[in-house]
Amino acid sequence: MASASTHLAYTGLRVLDLSQGIAGPYCGQILRQLGAEVIKAEPLEGDWSRRIGLARDGMTAITMAFNRGKRSLACNARHPEGRALLALLAARADIVIQSFRPGVAQRMGLGPAEVRTMNPSVIYVSISGFGQSGPEARRPATDVIAQAVSGMAVTNCAPGGTPATAKPYIADVSCGLYAANAVGAALFARERSPEGVGTHLDLSLLACMAALQNPLLIEHVWRGDAPATAATVPQGLYATADGHIALAAMSDAMFAAIGEVIGQPAWRNDAHMATAASRLAVAGEIDAALRAALPAQTSAQWVAAFTARNVLAGEVRHATQLLDDAQVRHLGLLQPMARPDDPSLPPLPGVALPGIDATHQVPRAPRLGEHTQEILRELRFDDARVAALMQAGVLGPSPPPH
Numbered sequence: 001m002a003s004a005s006t007h008l009a010y011t012g013l014r015v016l017d018l019s020q021g022i023a024g025p026y027c028g029q030i031l032r033q034l035g036a037e038v039i040k041a042e043p044l045e046g047d048w049s050r051r052i053g054l055a056r057d058g059m060t061a062i063t064m065a066f067n068r069g070k071r072s073l074a075c076n077a078r079h080p081e082g083r084a085l086l087a088l089l090a091a092r093a094d095i096v097i098q099s100f101r102p103g104v105a106q107r108m109g110l111g112p113a114e115v116r117t118m119n120p121s122v123i124y125v126s127i128s129g130f131g132q133s134g135p136e137a138r139r140p141a142t143d144v145i146a147q148a149v150s151g152m153a154v155t156n157c158a159p160g161g162t163p164a165t166a167k168p169y170i171a172d173v174s175c176g177l178y179a180a181n182a183v184g185a186a187l188f189a190r191e192r193s194p195e196g197v198g199t200h201l202d203l204s205l206l207a208c209m210a211a212l213q214n215p216l217l218i219e220h221v222w223r224g225d226a227p228a229t230a231a232t233v234p235q236g237l238y239a240t241a242d243g244h245i246a247l248a249a250m251s252d253a254m255f256a257a258i259g260e261v262i263g264q265p266a267w268r269n270d271a272h273m274a275t276a277a278s279r280l281a282v283a284g285e286i287d288a289a290l291r292a293a294l295p296a297q298t299s300a301q302w303v304a305a306f307t308a309r310n311v312l313a314g315e316v317r318h319a320t321q322l323l324d325d326a327q328v329r330h331l332g333l334l335q336p337m338a339r340p341d342d343p344s345l346p347p348l349p350g351v352a353l354p355g356i357d358a359t360h361q362v363p364r365a366p367r368l369g370e371h372t373q374e375i376l377r378e379l380r381f382d383d384a385r386v387a388a389l390m391q392a393g394v395l396g397p398s399p400p401p402h
């Protein structure tokens, strides 16, 4: 594991995060987890994802999972004074993130050109469904739309099955990851450029879905009209006496061992099964033998037997089993997050950012407008002025104390 100092490379950087939903907010959270200070500027009614799914006092699973450690400013950008305040924050930010439909940030006076005029060193991140230009640029999108339109929902389904989106918002989450990655490269380039100039990063959910499916596109063009085959056989999920296991043979030795474990020792010397390529031609036969054999024992028994022979195998579990998993506990992957909606409730599980050691994990997500006064004081607005702006509907009221 890298040392503590490399983990917090972004300490001292300021981020203005105007984004809502998952993709943009996750980018902001990663920057925060790497040490940056992140202001989440929200409309007075809050980021729309504060109202999706289980919701309590403006906190949802999405809010809590993708906004950790940020400070929330409730600011009305429909009011000129609200826009002026956001411009002030953009002018002093190292990084600005927005994920509105293309054109919206420009209407707010906070488009990349406007912000870069005020602040040439800014790294400006635009996240959209389909990119900032081109025939579909204005098309709005959320995760499910991007997974559908990009083909991911078909890629994700069993052959001949019904299209199905991959559940953990992979379009959004991968976009947040790619955006944070691009910000890192842009910061490095800014450090190296003599003038310290920033850049505009244009990320779309479509681009991220395309990136994840690159091997599939290569195979399709390469294969032409020939029918698709598996990459290797066996590789997939098989029913057992009490559930399913995943099984994969990545070498000839593994394949031979699988045969021995399931009572097919002749596979080792079968010329039709000697290489990965030849096994593809008899994939149906191999698959049928596995499907006939595996229901005889439990998943745990099969995984133990295969693992003892160095074969890749794993039991199919529910994600909730991670909550009580010895390895997850050992790695410190789950950290208790206080409940901003009600501190008297037991904490919720916050998953650590991979690659960042447990001592540097950031705390919970903010309540809507929790830090409005604190941020305005830092900008040298006195309390009377803040009260007047709240009265005028420019700033949201402070959330009531618990």
Ligand SMILES: CC(C)(COP(=O)(O)OP(=O)(O)OC[C@H]1O[C@@H](n2cnc3c(N)ncnc32)[C@H](O)[C@@H]1OP(=O)(O)O)[C@@H](O)C(=O)NCCC(=O)NCCSC(=O)C(=O)O
Residues within 6 Å of the ligand: 020, 021, 022, 023, 024, 041, 042, 043, 044, 049, 075, 076, 077, 078, 099, 100, 101, 104, 107, 108, 127, 128, 129, 139, 140, 141, 142, 143, 144, 169, 172, 205
């Ligand atoms: C998600 C969207 C479809 C939502 O579309 P819309 O509801 O039409 O919102 P838009 O973003 O286009 O515009 C936001 C409007 O809010 C206004 N706005 C923005 N900020 C403020 C503040 N602070 N105060 C007042 N008003 C504000 C802004 O001026 C726009 O109004 P007007 O000026 O009046 O228009 C779109 O934002 C989009 O395509 N985003 C890009 C991709 C993305 O990030 N998708 C969501 C990922 S999360 C996800 O997929 C998921 O959870 O699932």
